[in-house]
Amino acid sequence: MIPARVNRRHPAPRDRVKYRWRNRIEHFFNKLRNWRRVATRYDKTANSYIGFISLASALLWLPLVHVT
Incomplete structure (x- = not known):
């Protein structure tokens, strides 16, 4: 939900x-x-598509979790 404007009555x-x-x-x-x-x-298959989404998700989240 987009926040309401400041000047809105209710x-x-x-x-x-x-x-x-x-x-x-x-x-994300x-x-x-x-x-x-x-x-x-x-x-072509749903399993390989879900597998690549899982791999890409892990690669995107890795820099956020890995703190040195």
Whole structure:
């Protein structure tokens, strides 16, 4: 949900935590779609497609988890 404008009389309630997590998940899927193989679905079987999505996801999350 997009936050309401400041000058609105009765702003719709929103949950900041849910909004933050939703935004992070959307950004993650956008980064995942930068992989050409995922965006164009080159794989013929569902198992190989899910396998590559898992691999790409791990490679995207690895820099976030690995802290030196």
